[in-house]
Amino acid sequence: METLSDIYRAKVGAGELTSDAAQLSILPALELISQALMAPEPKRGFFRKAVPVDVPKGLYLWGGVGRGKSMLMDMFVDHLDIPGKRRVHFHAFMQEVHAALHEARKTGVDDAIAPVATDIAKGLKVLAFDEMQITDITDAMIVGRLFDKLHEAGVAIVTTSNRVPDDLYKNGLNRNLFLPFIELIKTRLEVVEIISENDYRQNRLKGEQVWFSPVTADTRATMDAIWHDLTGGKSEPLILTVKGREVEIPGFHNGVARASFFDLCGKFLGAGDYLELAQNARVLLLDNVPRLGRTNFNEAKRFVTLVDSLYEAKVRLIASAAAEPEMLYVEGEGSFEFERTASRLREMQDESWGAE
Structure with missing residues (x-):
C-alpha cells in the first residue's frame, strides 16, 4: 500500500x-x-x-x-x-x-x-x-x-x-x-x-504582483487564479465571533481568506472585527476596492482601519482595486489622512514585507 x-x-x-x-x-x-x-x-x-x-x-x-x-x-x-x-x-x-x-x-x-x-x-x-x-x-x-x-x-x-x-x-x-x-x-x-525556516504561503507570493487595478475581467480572473493556487480550490465560510456577534468571511481555507470590499467595509464592522480576522488569516484576498471619497466616507474609514489591522499583524494583502493606492482617495474629507494608508498599502506590496 x-x-x-x-x-x-x-x-x-x-x-x-x-x-x-x-x-x-x-x-x-x-x-x-x-x-x-x-x-x-x-x-x-x-x-x-x-x-x-x-x-x-x-x-x-x-x-x-x-x-x-x-x-x-x-x-x-x-x-x-x-x-x-x-x-x-x-x-x-x-x-x-x-x-x-x-x-x-x-x-x-x-x-x-x-x-x-x-x-x-x-x-x-x-x-x-x-x-x-x-x-x-x-x-x-x-x-x-x-x-x-x-x-x-x-x-x-x-x-x-x-x-x-x-x-x-x-x-x-x-x-x-x-x-x-x-x-x-x-x-x-x-x-x-514542525521546525522549518520556510513560510510557504508568503514565499509563493514573493516577487508576484499583489495589487491589481483597475478592476476588469482580467484582474478578476487573476484573483481567481491566485485563490485557486493558494487554496487548491477548497473553501468554506469562516464565522468569527466578536463580542457575541458573528462576522462571516465568505471564503477561507488553510489561513487564506477571501472577501469583497463590501463584505468587510460596507457593513458595520470595526477594529475588533478586523483584528479577529487578522488573527485567523495569514493572507487576505480583497476584491473590488472602489475609489474612495465623500460619497463613501464611512466605508473609507473602515478600509483604513482594516489596512492598519492587517499591517500590524503582517497579513499579506492581495487586492483588486479601482486605482493604485495613491489614487484611491484623492479628494474630500480624509484624503490627506489617507496618504498614510496609501503608503502602507505600497509597503505591503514589497516582496520582503512581512518576512520577519
Missing part, C-alpha cells in the same frame, strides 16, 4: 511540493495513526463480547504559520481509506458545536455536551482539526469536556495549531479551569513541533 512518504515524494517529483526535511520528519507520526485507523477490526466470535475500542494516539502538530501543517494534515486525511473521517477548520467546528448545544438545551437535558458529542461521534473514527486556537472563554469551557467525550466514543484527534499546547488560551479569563484540557492534549495526543 502506498505510504504518506510515497505520496509526498511523488508530489515533490511532480513539482507540486518542494522537499522539506521538517515536513518529512512529521510523516512517520501521521503514518502510524493512518495504519492504526485502517487496520482491520478484530474478529468477534458469535458468543464473544465486543472488543473494546482501541483509540490510536492522535497528533497535535504545531509550529509557525506557512510551514505546511495544513498541507500535511490534508494529505493524511486524503490518504485514509476509511468512511469515518472528517476534516474541518477548528473555528468552524466550534460554531457547529455552539449551535448544536443551543438546540440540545431546548430539550431540557441536564448535560447538553453529552448528546452533542454522541451525534458528532456517530460513524466517526478520526476528526482532523485545522488551526486550533482558543480565544473565547465559552470555547475554553466546552472544548475539554467535548474532546473527552469524543475519545470515550473511540474518535482519534489530529490537529494543527500555531501555538504549543501550554500557550493555548494564554492569559485568558479563568485560565486555570482550562489547564486540565492542556494536560489531556499532552496525554492523548503526541505533541510535535
